Amino acid sequence: MVRRNMEKFTNVMQWGKLLLPLSSIRFYPPPFVLRNPVLEGVTSAINDGCEVAVLVFNIKNMNELSEELSQSVFLHFKKQIKKFFRIAVELEIEKQNVITLHDFYGDSLTLYIKVDDARLCLSEIDSLMKKITSLVERSLHKHYPSIQPIFVTGYMFVEKKYYSLNDSIERAHRQAIAMAEKRVKSEFNEMVFSVKRIISKKDIILLAQPIIKIATKEICALEMLTRGPKGTLLESPLPLFSVARQTGMLYELEMIVIEKVLGQIKATRCRQDIFVNCTPLTLGNIRFTRDLKNLMQQYKGISAKQITFEVTETDSIEGLKNFIYNLKMLRLMGFRIAMDDTGAGYSSLSTIGEIMPDIIKIDRSVIQNIDKNSLKESMLKGIMLIAREAGSLVVAEGIENEEEASVLMRHNVDLAQGYFYARPSALVNSMAT
Template sequence: MTVIEQLSALDTILAQGGVHSLFQPIVSLSQQQILGFEALSRGPSNSPLHSPINLFAVARQAGRLNELEVMCRETACRRFSEQRLDGKLFLNVSPESLVEPLHENGRTLQLLQRYGISPNQVVIELTEQTPTDDFQLLFNALHHYRAMGFSIALDDLGAGYSSLRLWSELRPDYVKIDRHFIDGIHQDALKREFVGSILQIAKASRAQVIAEGIELEEELLVLIEMGVDLVQGYLLCRPQEQPPRDARGLIPRLEGSHPPLSEDGNHLAALIIEQAAVQRDTSTRQVLEAFRLQADLNTLAVVDDEGRPCGIVHRHALSDALFEPFAAGLFARKPISRVMSSDFLAVDIKQSLQQVSRLLTGRARQRIEEDFVIIQGGRYLGLGRLIDVLRLITEPA
């Protein structure tokens, strides 16, 4: 297709309003609810610019990107309103269109008022395809959106020209991990480290992480193990003109998952790992010996004289600490209270799985081997595993 033919096709689309919107759900695993929908634009099905990649590339080259994006936002808002979709509406906006001189302030707010959508339902999702040099102008534009009640999301984190700087300076409410780092994450330790770092930074910046582009159950399982709660991708649901409204039918049954939730509300009881705790005055040498004798033991809880948890010891953390110069000789005979971690999660057996899941996924980086403590009346009962909780959460009712 020649350049002239591409420009002619773009002219027709813009003149006739020839774009249509698809919606892809963004699902909260812990709450089994749809957080919202990302609006994705397509050209006419019989057009060479049907693909969004081609459509937006030609508009950018023709200097008509802002015009096209305004049309896409108008179509998305209208269809979102017509279907009375619940949750948030994620609207893609390129930074370059925000800083264009022709960009009209308040245009999006007018669209929302026309279609009865509240600004606090809308998330402006920045999609970075070209370098953004004028950070101050971009910051001012997004501050303007925030002042009107919009939330901000940073799309394709790790793929853009300056996404980490954007994150640092714009402090988005949501960050979406680029598909590249999700693809095959179950087979790539480096990708898992990258995602783990994102989760740490997200906690510090109070941003929520969305993993997008999930296509395999193995990818989803690893993300669940790492504490990712908000997910999006073909595995759950492809973009559709009329998307589903119930998340429960979208979450796949993961292999090895537990039976469906019982009706008595006391689901943690079935997950207890009856692992004896150690007293706080137990020697570090004895704890090391316990780990050596039980190859599958990853965590030990530490309790005080009344059986109340006061710390936790993870196999990997204890090993790393004792590898330090002179550490083994210095701490081997010392009580485990000297090297235990006080950063642990204790949950009462009466808490619901949803409550426990929110507590777990709210932690910066809950490693799969770092179990949590289950208590009753403040006293230690046993340990629980993050993956067991999230498998039950994702089990269809």
């Protein structure tokens, strides 16, 4: 009877929490169906312009401890863990920055905190987790000197841009657990978040490099080149796109690049042809043509005929189901296709037959010192022959001196770009005209 009354009292207390303000259910809120305190708190933080970090604390050897200890000791041990974590969190984090600390998912504890974007530093998050864990370990050792729990931690940030904030919260939680179970170096973790931040803020810089008609030295097109935020590790395009690719954010980054290119064309009233690099992974994405149509609708007045998509040759197109179909759709829409880096990467010459590009860009590895290397000159002749058969224009990349330029002129190469002609610079009205 007493036990039944206690259970009834506990249930009433749990349901009674539905009526409490969010600040009163920060710590270990019950998993409500009618109310989601995590979603409420995260939504409020994001509306305030803050980032939300998901911190996971897990005991790696929990199963072994459950087998070593009696049931009563083990249950008391778990209860004490929750108590000590709450104390540690209250000591280390300002109250207004704690969204929730809960134990909804198995043996791990998950802490959601609000972080001021202006002061965000991932190394501080790392340090905070270590301090909390250390405080808990010391408290546990004092009460259970013979028990040695092994803590593992991980963290991730909630993506604001995700189509469903609730899904974004769950996704960030899964990623944080994955990091806890297989710890990633904080330096790499910081770059992961940096890419997410670049995408969410569209924080990239575009430079334009002229493409020159060799016979007349006229500017006939511009290639748009991407840089990350100035002064950061991801300023250079190689680490920027490399991290984006490894973390599954390449498509989002490349779509931001296309959007920014269209914005600059409109802002400068550019009338030159514009070249934009795109990987086969993005061009073969099932969403690509639909998303591109939506972007073109946003920037009405820009003709698809003005845009050439350069297919970078750092990827193999094999196994990309929608790649060739999407290229056909792009051509029907009026876009042109160029094949970048010909002469380097995967089976360039055989790929030409599949893509049938409007423009073939010869990689700088072929052009460099071509005036001193007869084998490279023979390679140039071969690519020129294939281009003529395919009906493609040829652009030579990476021209750095007059001697290299003279070889290209001798072989009637159509177009060229490189520091010998012009360095990349911001797209401005004077360049556009």
